[in-house]
Amino acid sequence: MTATTTTPADERRAQPPSRVREWLGSGALRDRAVLLLALIIVLIVAMSILDAVGLTSGRFNSDYLASTLIAYVPLALLALAELFVITSGRGGIDLSVGSMVSLTGVVFAMLYQQAGLPLPVSIVLAVLFGALLGAVNGFLTAYLGYPALITTLATFYAYRSIALVVSEQRPISGPEISEFYNAAKSVELPVIGASLPLVPLGVFTFLIPVAIVAWFVLNRTTYGRKLYAIGTNDIAAQWAGIDTRRTRMMAYVTAGAIAGLVGVYTVAQFASARPDAGTSGSGMALPAITIAVLGGVAITGGIGRLSGILLAALLIVWLNASILLVVPGNEGAQAQLLALGVVLLGASLLSNATIRRRQAGAPGRPAVPATASGAPR
Amino acid sequence: MTTVSHDAPAPQAVSMRRILPPVVTGQEIVLLAVLAVLWVLLGIFTPAFLTPGSIGPLLVQVAPIALIGVGMTFVIITAGIDVSVAGMIMVSAVVTARVLVGYDVPAIAAVALAIVIGAALGAINGVLIAYGRVHPIIITFGTSNLFLWLGLRVFDSSTVNGIPGTLEFFGRGAAGSTLGVPHSFAIAVVAVAVAWWFLRYAKAGRNLYAIGGNQHAARLAGIKVQPRLVWVYLTTGALAGLAACMIIATGTSTLDQSVGAGKELQVIAAVVIGGTSILGGRGSVVGTLLGAILVQTVVSGVTQLGWPTQLGFLFVGIFILIAVGTDLIRERARRRA
Amino acid sequence: MTDTAQRSTPAPRHDATPRLEMRDISKRYGGVRAIRHADLTVAPGTVHALVGENGAGKSTLIKILSGAEQADTGTIAIDGTAVTIGSTTDAIGLGVQTVYQEPQLFPELTVAENFFVGREITRGPMIDWRAQAPRMLELLDTVGLDRQVASQPLGALSIAQQQQVSIAKALLEQASILILDEPSAILTDAEIEVLFAVVRRLAADGVSIIYISHRLDELFRIADAVTIMRDGETVSTEPIGELSVREIAERMVGGAIAEGVHETGELGEPVLELDGLSLAGAFTDVSLTVRAGEVIGLYGLVGSGAAEVGEVVYGMRRATSGRMRIAGSDRQPSTPSEAKRRGIRMVPANRSSQGSFSFQSIAFNITVGSLGLLGKVPGWVSPASERRIADDLIRRLAVKTPTARQPLGAMSGGNAQKVVLARQIVEQPRLLVLAEPTQGVDVGAKEEIHRIIADLAARGTAVLVITTDLAEVQRIADRILVFRSGRVARALPPTATQASLLAAAAGAEDEPATQEDDR
Numbered sequence A: 001m002t003a004t005t006t007t008p009a010d011e012r013r014a015q016p017p018s019r020v021r022e023w024l025g026s027g028a029l030r031d032r033a034v035l036l037l038a039l040i041i042v043l044i045v046a047m048s049i050l051d052a053v054g055l056t057s058g059r060f061n062s063d064y065l066a067s068t069l070i071a072y073v074p075l076a077l078l079a080l081a082e083l084f085v086i087t088s089g090r091g092g093i094d095l096s097v098g099s100m101v102s103l104t105g106v107v108f109a110m111l112y113q114q115a116g117l118p119l120p121v122s123i124v125l126a127v128l129f130g131a132l133l134g135a136v137n138g139f140l141t142a143y144l145g146y147p148a149l150i151t152t153l154a155t156f157y158a159y160r161s162i163a164l165v166v167s168e169q170r171p172i173s174g175p176e177i178s179e180f181y182n183a184a185k186s187v188e189l190p191v192i193g194a195s196l197p198l199v200p201l202g203v204f205t206f207l208i209p210v211a212i213v214a215w216f217v218l219n220r221t222t223y224g225r226k227l228y229a230i231g232t233n234d235i236a237a238q239w240a241g242i243d244t245r246r247t248r249m250m251a252y253v254t255a256g257a258i259a260g261l262v263g264v265y266t267v268a269q270f271a272s273a274r275p276d277a278g279t280s281g282s283g284m285a286l287p288a289i290t291i292a293v294l295g296g297v298a299i300t301g302g303i304g305r306l307s308g309i310l311l312a313a314l315l316i317v318w319l320n321a322s323i324l325l326v327v328p329g330n331e332g333a334q335a336q337l338l339a340l341g342v343v344l345l346g347a348s349l350l351s352n353a354t355i356r357r358r359q360a361g362a363p364g365r366p367a368v369p370a371t372a373s374g375a376p377r
Numbered sequence B: 001m002t003t004v005s006h007d008a009p010a011p012q013a014v015s016m017r018r019i020l021p022p023v024v025t026g027q028e029i030v031l032l033a034v035l036a037v038l039w040v041l042l043g044i045f046t047p048a049f050l051t052p053g054s055i056g057p058l059l060v061q062v063a064p065i066a067l068i069g070v071g072m073t074f075v076i077i078t079a080g081i082d083v084s085v086a087g088m089i090m091v092s093a094v095v096t097a098r099v100l101v102g103y104d105v106p107a108i109a110a111v112a113l114a115i116v117i118g119a120a121l122g123a124i125n126g127v128l129i130a131y132g133r134v135h136p137i138i139i140t141f142g143t144s145n146l147f148l149w150l151g152l153r154v155f156d157s158s159t160v161n162g163i164p165g166t167l168e169f170f171g172r173g174a175a176g177s178t179l180g181v182p183h184s185f186a187i188a189v190v191a192v193a194v195a196w197w198f199l200r201y202a203k204a205g206r207n208l209y210a211i212g213g214n215q216h217a218a219r220l221a222g223i224k225v226q227p228r229l230v231w232v233y234l235t236t237g238a239l240a241g242l243a244a245c246m247i248i249a250t251g252t253s254t255l256d257q258s259v260g261a262g263k264e265l266q267v268i269a270a271v272v273i274g275g276t277s278i279l280g281g282r283g284s285v286v287g288t289l290l291g292a293i294l295v296q297t298v299v300s301g302v303t304q305l306g307w308p309t310q311l312g313f314l315f316v317g318i319f320i321l322i323a324v325g326t327d328l329i330r331e332r333a334r335r336r337a
Numbered sequence C: 001m002t003d004t005a006q007r008s009t010p011a012p013r014h015d016a017t018p019r020l021e022m023r024d025i026s027k028r029y030g031g032v033r034a035i036r037h038a039d040l041t042v043a044p045g046t047v048h049a050l051v052g053e054n055g056a057g058k059s060t061l062i063k064i065l066s067g068a069e070q071a072d073t074g075t076i077a078i079d080g081t082a083v084t085i086g087s088t089t090d091a092i093g094l095g096v097q098t099v100y101q102e103p104q105l106f107p108e109l110t111v112a113e114n115f116f117v118g119r120e121i122t123r124g125p126m127i128d129w130r131a132q133a134p135r136m137l138e139l140l141d142t143v144g145l146d147r148q149v150a151s152q153p154l155g156a157l158s159i160a161q162q163q164q165v166s167i168a169k170a171l172l173e174q175a176s177i178l179i180l181d182e183p184s185a186i187l188t189d190a191e192i193e194v195l196f197a198v199v200r201r202l203a204a205d206g207v208s209i210i211y212i213s214h215r216l217d218e219l220f221r222i223a224d225a226v227t228i229m230r231d232g233e234t235v236s237t238e239p240i241g242e243l244s245v246r247e248i249a250e251r252m253v254g255g256a257i258a259e260g261v262h263e264t265g266e267l268g269e270p271v272l273e274l275d276g277l278s279l280a281g282a283f284t285d286v287s288l289t290v291r292a293g294e295v296i297g298l299y300g301l302v303g304s305g306a307a308e309v310g311e312v313v314y315g316m317r318r319a320t321s322g323r324m325r326i327a328g329s330d331r332q333p334s335t336p337s338e339a340k341r342r343g344i345r346m347v348p349a350n351r352s353s354q355g356s357f358s359f360q361s362i363a364f365n366i367t368v369g370s371l372g373l374l375g376k377v378p379g380w381v382s383p384a385s386e387r388r389i390a391d392d393l394i395r396r397l398a399v400k401t402p403t404a405r406q407p408l409g410a411m412s413g414g415n416a417q418k419v420v421l422a423r424q425i426v427e428q429p430r431l432l433v434l435a436e437p438t439q440g441v442d443v444g445a446k447e448e449i450h451r452i453i454a455d456l457a458a459r460g461t462a463v464l465v466i467t468t469d470l471a472e473v474q475r476i477a478d479r480i481l482v483f484r485s486g487r488v489a490r491a492l493p494p495t496a497t498q499a500s501l502l503a504a505a506a507g508a509e510d511e512p513a514t515q516e517d518d519r
Helices: A008-012 A017-025 A032-052 A062-067 A069-087 A097-114 A119-143 A148-166 A175-183 A201-220 A222-232 A234-239 A244-270 A285-294 A306-326 A329-361 B026-045 B052-077 B085-102 B107-132 B136-155 B165-170 B183-201 B203-213 B215-220 B225-250 B263-273 B285-304 B311-336 C058-066 C088-093 C111-116 C129-142 C147-151 C159-171 C189-204 C216-222 C245-253 C306-313 C336-341 C351-355 C362-367 C383-396 C413-424 C443-458 C470-476 C498-506
Strands: C020-029 C032-042 C047-052 C073-078 C081-083 C096-099 C177-181 C208-212 C225-230 C233-239 C270-279 C283-291 C295-300 C321-326 C344-347 C431-435 C462-467 C479-484 C487-492
Touching: A032 A306, A032 A329, A062 A069, A062 A306, A069 A097, A069 A201, A069 A222, A069 A244, A069 A285, A069 A306, A097 A119, A097 A148, A097 A175, A097 A244, A097 A285, A119 A148, A119 A244, A148 B263, A148 B311, A175 A244, A201 A222, A201 A244, A201 A306, A222 A234, A222 A244, A222 C362, A234 A244, A234 C351, A285 A306, A285 A329, A285 B136, A306 A329, A329 B107, A329 B136, B026 B285, B026 B311, B052 B085, B052 B183, B052 B203, B052 B225, B052 B263, B052 B285, B085 B107, B085 B136, B085 B225, B085 B263, B107 B136, B107 B165, B107 B225, B165 B183, B165 B225, B183 B203, B183 B225, B183 B285, B203 B215, B203 B225, B203 C111, B215 B225, B263 B285, B263 B311, B285 B311, C020 C058, C032 C047, C032 C058, C032 C208, C032 C225, C047 C058, C047 C189, C047 C216, C047 C245, C058 C088, C058 C096, C058 C177, C058 C208, C088 C096, C096 C159, C111 C129, C111 C147, C111 C159, C129 C147, C129 C159, C159 C177, C159 C189, C189 C208, C189 C216, C216 C245, C216 C498, C225 C245, C233 C245, C245 C470, C245 C498, C270 C306, C270 C462, C283 C306, C283 C462, C283 C487, C295 C306, C295 C443, C295 C470, C295 C498, C306 C321, C306 C344, C306 C431, C306 C462, C336 C344, C344 C413, C351 C413, C362 C383, C362 C413, C383 C413, C413 C443, C431 C443, C443 C462, C443 C470, C462 C470, C470 C498, C479 C498, C487 C498
Parallel strands: C032 C233, C047 C208, C047 C225, C096 C177, C177 C208, C295 C462, C295 C479, C344 C431, C431 C462
Antiparallel strands: C020 C032, C020 C073, C073 C081, C225 C233, C270 C283, C270 C321, C479 C487
C-alpha cells in the first residue's frame, strides 16, 4: 500500500529519512490524484507480474481492463454526483442517488418503450426528471434547512418505493430497449481503434461528455467558484455576497441530473429497466460516496476534484477486476468488499493524518462552518 | 468535590422535577398521537389489524430495529453515525447460525456469542472513530465493507441450512411469547427502559449529550470523550449481535446472505423519526422505540390494506420528513423565543 | 473525574507571598511574538485588572495561565510554589478557573447539567442530583439568577444569563484564582452591579480575581491593582488608586497622542446617510453621513452596537426602523449581493469565520467576491483574468506570498487580512465598510492596511471604519463617532485626546453628547 516504493524518493534511500518525509510533506502525496495514480500503477505492475508467472485465472491485459469499464461508467458518474453534493458543505451527502437511478430508469423505459417517444427526447426527459428529483432534495436541504442525511434518507425510501410501485416490481423491457443495449456495449474506435482494445461505448457517450462538462463547471465557471466557496465556509460565502442556498440547491439538482443519466445508462447496460437497479443489495449510493471520499472529496465540504473521482473509480473497478482473476469464483466477489474497505479506511486515515500535521503548522486553522444554525450575527 | 456541602438540606422550594430534564419530549407526544391515530384508522379499515394475530408479529419485527436503535440513538446523540449495522448483523448471525448447526450449544451460549461478536465489531468502529478522527460515516462505510466480506466468507458462498430451534425463545412461535407479548419485543422494551434510565440519570449517559453538543467543550470539561465514543459504538455492535439472534429465530431454518441488508437505514430512520437530532446533542430512546413501531406499522398497514408493500416505504420517507420538519420548526421557535 | 480538582485547602495567606507570580513569560505564534517577557503578580484576595489594547497580549497571557496554551519561556508560581500548567485540567486542579468571553457551554443541556458536566457528583453510576442541587441553587443565587432556570435548556437563556451561568459554574470548584475575560462587555448596567457584588464577595473570601476589561471607568469601582499591557509586554503594575483613566489610557497606547492624523481630502457628495436607524437589540437612533472621500470612524467597545451598523448597511440584517440613503436611493439593501451591486463592500470583523476560505488559494479568496469580472462570457471564469486580478491586488496591497496559488490558511494574520480586504476592493467601491480591519495583525501590516484605506478614500471611496482599536480610529478617521450602549455617544475630531475618546466609549462622562453640527 505504501506508494513510496515506486517513487523517485526510492533512489535516495541512502539519504536520511528526513528527505523522504520532506518529499511526503511537500504535497506530492497530499494530492490524492497522485496517490491514486501510484496505486493504479502498482496494481497494474503487480498484476502483470502475476499474469506472467501464470497465477491468474484469465489473461490480464488491456482488452480485459477495457471491458471492465462498463462498470466504471455508472460508478464514476454517481461518485461525481456525490462530489457536487458533498463539496457543497454543511453535511452535504446524497443517499438517494441509487433510488434516483432506479426511478429515472423506470421513467425512461416508460417514455421510450411504452410511450414510444424518440430516444433523444426520452433521454432528455429522464435527465430532467432526475434533476427534478434532485431539486426536491436541494429545496428541502438548502431552503428548509433539513440536514442532508435526513433529506436524502427520506427520499431514498420515497423514490425507491415509487420506482417499485409504478413498475409493479417488474423490469420493463422490450424491443426498443434491447436495441438500446448497443449504447453500452464495447466498440472499436474509428480510425485509431484497430490497435486499441474495445472500449464500452458508454465511456464515450456518457462518461466523457459528462466529465468534460463537469470539469468546466467546477473549474471554469462562477458556479464552480461559488460551490467551493459555500463548501469551504458558508458564512464567509454569505459575506462575499453569494446566494448560498441557491448554490447549494443546484448541487443537488446536478446530482439528480447525473443520477438520471446513470438511470438511462443502466437501462442500456442491462437491456431492461430494473426498478431496483440502484437499490438492490447495499445500493449504489454507498459505493458512490465511498468512491468520492476515496477520491479525496472532504466530507466536510469545499474540497474535491474531478481527477480524484475518475481515478478512484478506476482504481476500484480495476482492483475488483484483478481480484476476480486472482481469487476465483464467489470468493473473489467477496474479496472486492474487503479491498474497498481497506482502501477507503487506509486512504482516509492517511489523509487525515496529513491534514492534521499541516494544520498543526499553519497559523490559521480552517474554519469549517458548523452544520448547525449559521446565520451570521 | 470538596466544596459541596453534603449536609446542607435541599431547599424545599425546588422539587427534583425543576432540575431534571423533562420526562417526555414534545416529539414523543406527537409520535404517540400519530401512532394512536394510525392504529385507530387501520383498525377501522382493516378489522384484522387490531388483533393479537396481527400486532404480535408486528412487534416481533419492531424488536431488532428498536434494539439496535437504542445503540444508534447513543451514537447519533454523540453526533456520530453507524452505517455498518447490516455488516455487524450479518457476521453475528452467520457465525451464530453455523455454531448452532454444528454444535449442540445452549441458547444462552449462542446469544452470548452473538453479542460478543457484535461488540467486537462495534469496538473496531469505535476505536477507529475515536482515535483516527475521521468522520464516523466514512469509517463505518469502510468497516461495513470489511464486515460484509467477513460475513460472506463465513457463509462460504451458500446458505446456512438446518438451523435448530435453539433460539425459539425469540421466535414467532408459541415459545417466543408470554401472555401474548413476544419475548423479543419485551427485551427491546427493557433495553429501551434501561437506556432511558442511563441517558437520564447516569453520568456516562448525560455526558453523551455534552459530547454531541460540543465535543471540544466536553473535552475541556474533563469528559473522557474517546473512551465514551468507543463505548457507544461497541454497545451498538453488541445490540446488533443480540438483534441477529432475533433475526435468526424469526426466520426459517435457513439463513441466506441477504441477512441484515438495509437494516442500517431502517434503524437510522427509526431514530430520526423518534426526534433524535442527526446533528447530535439531543435525542431519546423512547422516541426511537416509537419511531420503530411507527415505521413497522406503516409498512404492515400498507400490506394489510392490500396496497403494494413497497408503497409503505414512500410513507416512511414522508414520515421522516414530517418528524424532522416539526422538530426543525420547534427548534427555530425556541431559538427565537 | 471527581478527583482531578482536589487540592489541598490553601493555607492562610501571608501578604508577602503573592497568590500568582508569572515571570518573564514569552510566546510566539509562528513568526509573530504574541507576548515577550511579561510579568504578572497578583496578591491574594484582590481584584487585579489586566488592561491593554486589542492585540496587546492579554488573552495570550490568560491562555497560558488557564492552560489553553503553553509559554515558550518563563515561570509560573502559585502561592510561592513553582507550577507547570500543561493543560486546562492542570489549571483547574491548581484552582485556576476561567470564565471566557464565549463560554464553553452546552446549549442542549439544562442549566443544572451545565454546572456539573464532566465533574458530576455521582452515586454509583448515577448522577446524584440531590447532592448537586443545594450548591447549584446557592450559586444561582450568588450570581443573581432565578432558581427557575435550573431545569431550562441553557440555549433558552439570554447571552447575559448564560454568562452568569458560566461564572457560577467557575465558582463550583475550589477557585483560588478566577479569571474573568471581559465579563461586562455584554452585560447591562443592572447586571454589571450584580457581577460586581459577586466579584467583591469572592475577593473578600480570599479568591484572587484577574479582571480583563476595556471599560476603564469600571475598573476604578472594582479593581485593587492594574497591570497594563502594550505590544506583548507588561508596561506597569500599580495599585489602581495611583492612576487615573487618562494615565491608564496613555500607558495602554504608549503615551502617543496621535501618530500622524489622516489628512482629509476633498469631500464629495454624501454616499451613505443614516437617519434615526435602529436595530432592535443592537443600536438605536443612529444618524450619520459619510461623503465620498471621507473616512468615518465608529469607535466603541465590544458590544457597543457599532458592529451591527455595518451589518445593516451591507444587507446582512434589516434595520427595524429608520432611514438609510445610499447614493441618493432610499432602498435598503436586503442582501449582501444587492449591497454589492450598489457599490457597497464590507470587510467583516471576524476574519477566520466570516472572511476566510482557508484551504482555497489566495487567488480564489481575492476573486470570489467579484466573480462577474472573471470572464467575458457571464458565468465563465478565465484563469488568465483571475490571475491578472489576483496578481494586481497582491502587488497593490503588498501581500507577501510566493504565489497566488498558496492556500490562505497558511498565511500570517496580516497577509490574510490584506487578502480579505483585497476581495472587497477588486473594483473600487463607492462605500467601503471595514469592521476591525486590523485585528490580530502585526504592526507592519497594520500600517500598510491603513495606507490602503487612506488611498481608497483619496480616490473617492466613502469609508466607514468600525473598530474597537483606539489608535486606529484616531489615525485613519476624518471624524470619529463614539458608540456606547447602542447609541452615538459623541462625535469627535481625530485630534481629540485618546483619553477623551476612551472616556466617551467607556462611559466615564455621562453628560449628554455634545454632538457636532455636521452630522
